[in-house]
Amino acid sequence: MRNLTKRYGEVEAVRGIDLEVARGETFGFLGPNGAGKSTTINILCTLVEPTGGTAAVAGLDVVRDRAAVRRRIGLVFQEPTLDGPMSGEQNLRFHGELYGVDRRTAAARREEVLRTVGLWERRADPVTTYSGGMRRRLEIARGLLHSPQVLFLDEPTIGLDPQTRASIWNYLARLHETQPITVFVTTHYMDEAENCDRIAIMNEGRIVALDTPEALKAQVGADRVVVTTDDDEAAIAAIRRGFGVEAAVHEGAVTVSVPDGAGFVPRLFAALTAEGVVVRSVAVTRPSLDDVFLAHTGSTLRDAEARGPSMHPMAMRMRGR
Numbered sequence: 001m002r003n004l005t006k007r008y009g010e011v012e013a014v015r016g017i018d019l020e021v022a023r024g025e026t027f028g029f030l031g032p033n034g035a036g037k038s039t040t041i042n043i044l045c046t047l048v049e050p051t052g053g054t055a056a057v058a059g060l061d062v063v064r065d066r067a068a069v070r071r072r073i074g075l076v077f078q079e080p081t082l083d084g085p086m087s088g089e090q091n092l093r094f095h096g097e098l099y100g101v102d103r104r105t106a107a108a109r110r111e112e113v114l115r116t117v118g119l120w121e122r123r124a125d126p127v128t129t130y131s132g133g134m135r136r137r138l139e140i141a142r143g144l145l146h147s148p149q150v151l152f153l154d155e156p157t158i159g160l161d162p163q164t165r166a167s168i169w170n171y172l173a174r175l176h177e178t179q180p181i182t183v184f185v186t187t188h189y190m191d192e193a194e195n196c197d198r199i200a201i202m203n204e205g206r207i208v209a210l211d212t213p214e215a216l217k218a219q220v221g222a223d224r225v226v227v228t229t230d231d232d233e234a235a236i237a238a239i240r241r242g243f244g245v246e247a248a249v250h251e252g253a254v255t256v257s258v259p260d261g262a263g264f265v266p267r268l269f270a271a272l273t274a275e276g277v278v279v280r281s282v283a284v285t286r287p288s289l290d291d292v293f294l295a296h297t298g299s300t301l302r303d304a305e306a307r308g309p310s311m312h313p314m315a316m317r318m319r320g321r
């Protein structure tokens, strides 16, 4: 994307995005409701034309080479778009015919994607008998059927229980082992964003943060080390002398902020023991992606999740077709 913009009348939904996602990358797209994520994905999927700037997917311009882009992408929406009375395999067969999947290889390809998402044994059962997680996995299988180079997932696990969400990410990880597919995913779940190679946080039409989850968390600042001792005053003095940092008692425990908590703990132990201070417990908390999100957008991911999904033009538009 190069200086990508999209304006809806007075609303500047996307305000000049520059972004490059590498082949084979799992890229997470986060942001509060109304940040412009869906608009951006809609442009990449050729469902919406940009007002300005350019975007290319798999090397092809999303405006000039629209049909070619469509053949190279797979889409998984929040809104279910499966045919319930048909079996899992029939759904895939139907989709394969729509997408012109080669008939000679179609059956083998169906088996491959159904095995990837763990639904091969249930392929003949009507989709109405599938659980929510199984349906979502079938949608992912369907998105993969025509061997896309880029898979777009718009909140693929919303409304699913934590175990099922984890299993879907397992399938996505397994997918990466077998094919060099690029995955572009929006999510409101912090733990899911952790699975991404890199994430971008969007706010008010702009990308406000872009890096690996680890690097983003490191930018937020220090780890917090919380230690309970038999003599907090002596501990605080020892930390000041030994490390030149100020510790303080919060909620009954000595608390200190340091850049590398895990590396600090053994040295802290040694210093306190040398001073005759007995350490009862030590805990290290690292900055979470929620802290990152909060720092950049002024709200937490959980706030964003609690507000729920707003209108999703991509799913609405596709259903309307």
Ligand SMILES: Nc1ncnc2c1ncn2[C@@H]1O[C@H](COP(=O)(O)OP(=O)(O)OP(=O)(O)O)[C@@H](O)[C@H]1O
Binding pocket: 008, 011, 012, 013, 031, 032, 033, 034, 035, 036, 037, 038, 039, 040, 309, 310, 311, 312, 313
């Ligand atoms: N078809 C449209 N017509 C007019 N305004 C729109 C349209 N689609 C999106 N917008 C506006 O553009 C802005 C960005 O919306 P968008 O749906 O891209 O955000 P989002 O980050 O995907 O949010 P959500 O997480 O709620 O889906 C919002 O102010 C929205 O109201």
